[in-house]
Amino acid sequence: MLDAFSALGLSESDGQIYAALVAAPQSTAAELAERCGLTLQQSGKSLNRLAQQGMATRAPVDRERYLPVAPDVAIGTLIGHREAELRSARAEMHRLMDTFREASRFTDPAHSVEVLTGGEAIAQRIAHLQDTTQQQVRGFDCPPYVQDPASNLSRQRRRLKEGVRYRTVYDKEAVAWPGRLEEEILVGAEDGEEARVRTSLPMKLILSDDRMAIIPISVGDSVLDAAYVIHPSALLQALDGLFEAEWERAVPLKAAIGDEPGLLEPDADHRKLLGLLAAGLTDESIARSLGWSARTTQRRLQALMRELGATTRFQAGMAARERGWL
Template sequence: MSDAALGRAGGQALGALGLAEPDGQVYAALVANPQSTAEELAETCGLTFQQSVRALDRLAQQGMATRAPVDRHRYLPVPPDVAIGTLIGHRESELRYARAEMHRLMDAFREASRYTDPAHSVEVLTGGEAIAQRLEHITETSRYQVRGFDRPPYIQDPVAAMPLQRRRLREGVKFRTIYDREAVAWPGRLEKNILAGVADGEEARVRSALPMKMIISDDRMAIIPISVGDSVLDAAYVIHPSALLQALDTLFEAEWERAVRLQAEVGAADGESGPDSDHRKLLGLLAAGLTDESIARSLGWSARTTQRRLQSLMRSLGATTRFQAGMAARERGWL
């Protein structure tokens, strides 16, 4: 491909990122011919000299080209990963804003329509990207609380950091999550994700089993992944204000009352010293009905270490069975 053809192709591609013609064409030609003058670039791109000079001035203002250090009449391109990466970042930011505005307008549309058209109470999302975007939208736009049921299987890494949740917690949004015991037993999840979230301010509880995965934003929206057996399909229901959303609200609160609290730190109760770090980790998992194998997997302990620390906890509580241990822990305010 000739330099002129390469420049035209590059100009068209960069035009999609908002770079005006002929700036993209000149930049692409400069990448292929560094140390070029405005006159040489004009000839390569089929432009007038003045068009080339103006394009280079705009590229310099946008941080995509610089003058050569020795011969100031010649130009050097800023590396494409930096120059084009900046353009992509700006466009992605604009698209995120536009997408958030679209969701806001759709919420307003459904709120205005739901009394006249019940079909707007439920929608179906398809595709992992669409679901991820709506989950991000829920977290970003919730006014006072986000509630959720968390259970496998997962499409994304469940141990990943949660910077958006952390920021919303700092902004005063309450997060309440009930974790299925299999979610807690997921390798690395308890230490790296769940207890880290609790330390940031999330309220977390655990149940031996949950009926579904779910997230609820305030009292205005819920998302339920569509699943068949143990597999999650690439689709989800979005429930808007309706009797169904009220039922999901009631279901969450009922499960919350039955769930066992997970704590990052536990203080002393009634003048007694609280459980040590190992015992604190064990208490919630035992109360949620996790097996020894699941406890070992969630905490990264060996089977022998798990047995030793379970026996130590039982001795400290004066219990001979897990049930007695749970009752004694509740009496002491450890659960």
């Protein structure tokens, strides 16, 4: 226990006094000193420090006696402070490593690629990548995920407000992920993210400007527990070219959030439907992504095709393009 307190920045005597106070609330400094084998002066100083750190308080009636703050609050606060310090140190480490690689990449090609292992390490590096981007973040989005995709919305919103451009190509399976279209993708688009969709993507990818990319080591549906970080090199240039090629082929995901439909324009539901049809989603996937029943999906598909004068999905797509709806 005392070793754990030491890891949180408490001295041995402070840890002893706090543990004794938890076991015997309403104790005086003298009583605690006797319990812990300390002098009265040592006990008094420890109690003062514990009070300053929010781990102990004086009793309301007898001011010579002390009460402990609940351990989950007192120790939890110390853990929070230490975690914040570690996050700051980790961010500084990443910044220095970026500088180190930039300085050494012409003399040591081995620094062009590094390996990350573990979901937490990958998530932390992706967060660092976004926080240090100067111009734009680009990405391929497809399952599986290291963490809940929606957890990135607040960071993306902050960076968009700071002038960073976000361009994302979503795999149809990402769009069909239950609830994700309405609760995240369209919300991100409303914030300013430029979103497009493809029937399939070659890999997961996130790019920061022209200085860094992260791609998974494994492919397919396997658990994402290892990734490559690619620094300035021919490989990074190739990933840059791959993204731009897929971006050109992808279909813009036009949600028309908040737009007033014109006389010759599709309404919001039809725009969503058109985007998903153009992306190659099946009726079942469209129903899941939009939260519609199978019957509602079929009814709206038929209504849209009648409006476009089409008898097949291909004809519907061509007619929508001719009207400028896609």
